[in-house]
Amino acid sequence: MNELLQAASMVLDAEVILVIIAASLFGLFMGAIPGLTATMATALLVPVTFFMEPLPAIAAIVSATAMAIVAGDIPGALLRMPGTPASAVYADEAYLLGKKGKLGLALGINVTCSMLGGIIGVAVLALFAPRIAEFALQFTSDEYFWLALLGLSCAILVAGGDPLKGAISMLIGLSLAMVGMDSVSGQMRFTMGSYDLLAGISLLPVLIGLFAITELLRSLPGAGQSAANVETPKGKLLDGVAGTTWRYKGGVARGGLLGTMIGALPGAGADIASWISYAISRKLSREPQKYGTGHPEGLVSASAANNAALSGAYIPALVFGIPGDTVTAIIIGVLTTKGITPGPDVFTEQGALVNAIFMVFVLANLLLLPLGLMAIKGAGRLLAVPTGVLYPLILMFCIVGAFSANNSMFDVWIMLGLGLVGVFLMENDFPLGPLILAFILGPIIESNFMRSILKSDGDLMAFVDRPIAMVLAGLAILTWTLIIANGIWKGRQAGRPGKAKTVA
């Protein structure tokens, strides 16, 4: 109880509240403009959060991403152009619903169900994370090694596409993470005599390069074209929303729970959650033939799922220090630079902070409703922002942001380099998720491996002689089997004539 009060007083601080509102507005703007994603919003926010206390820093990222995912629904319904990948699956549905004259209903459902889904996600997070953390206190370096490895393997499995390419992407991330001083023996690795590389490659320029510069390079060619005239919903926005949401309350609950679980899987985030939730809701629906014609049912569960996934991703991130998606990967990086190592100890030592984070989640999700409605009203103006002005500004922001982490121009080079690598990888269907997860998990895997091997004096069997470690090892092997089977299956499909194009 004492901890809860302490947490409440941390959250109800003027600075924290101000940060939440400002970050929500920023996320709203980034999400509503097609081509700018929630991950990009986070990457651009990080330079600013570097200078904040841990709680406002997390609050900023949580509120910006939650709002960006909701705002991404708006251009989907208005222009049939999803604002973020997480809205892609139901952009058509919302647009068609709008064509039937129910634009207010479509967007109202998006916002309301997003908020409900987000709240379900937070409830699951607050309920289960401390229990799992209690259990995780027994983990040693053996278990953490397997857990991190399992996280990476899952990331490849869920990244979709060719698992071979996912694996290579992951290995590139691991290679980048190895540059600099080895944490166990202190030897220099791959610094090529460069003084700037002694401490390794920092996270911030990598993030900005991979997620902001890469996206910028893909969107900039189309910049400057005049935006289409946007028709915004007129009259009362929330007409019929409550009724429709109540009618499909099962869908909201299913989407929320499913989204949280998918979000908790390493590598799978809001976009995968909304795809799967939409598909399942279609399968279980009494009127599946209506899907794709402007039917609100799928909209309800997918909207709930993508926001729930955001909260779900924090379960492994806070409990084990293993990110559930790219955004939490960034959160872990931010916390680590502030001297907080996410893991079960955080729950016992910084109970108030953990509870404060949960409260921030609730607050950010409740804010979705008023800000979301405001964004819908102002959507016309929001979408008319000239991209020809916006993209150059983002570029300048990226450069200054990459510079600001260490005040070093070298980091600006790294940002550019990784941006170019990112574009090449994306063009060739290499997923970027496994790369960034591996970059963050690499040091965890290696240091825990070395610690275990030193403890056991070089005996590899020590990795599987404890029951939990054995289970985790089994799961990791199972995941690899699935990845390999998936690869062979896809390879066979690609081998058949006529189908090669869809896979390659």
Place this chain on the structure above:
Amino acid sequence: MRTSDAISGSMAAALGAALIVASADLSPLPRQVYGAGTFPKVVGGLLLLMGGLLILKGLRQRQALVRWSGKVAGRPFLLALGAVVASVIAYVLLTPLLGFPVVAVTLLTLLFLMYHRRGWGRALLIAVMATAVIWMLFAQVLHVPLAPGLLEQVLY
């Protein structure tokens, strides 16, 4: 630009080989076979293996070596690529000499001219306003040492 899997596979394999070669002189921990070189060698080996498999896949499917696949046409993409690369290089090289305000205003004006196409006056105006906001946020609020350069006398 999309290359054949054989090409991207060879790049991955080359990276793997480089890792193995570069980690050859890393010594293991005392009285151990494992050390700083263990992980680079494992990752390098896996990159070689996966890269090799990808090369095989690319060759077997007889993919075109290099082709244009992007949704956007080639020219605008190359133009954007050139603009971004040139801006970053210009920023890194010129900021220490001329200072952030001058470089940022110049780069932004040029980029606005290129992509917003509403004339010099407006481009310059937006660039000056944007630079002032970034300066306020990063240099004043967050204390990032952006070089004032030529404007040092004016600003302080």
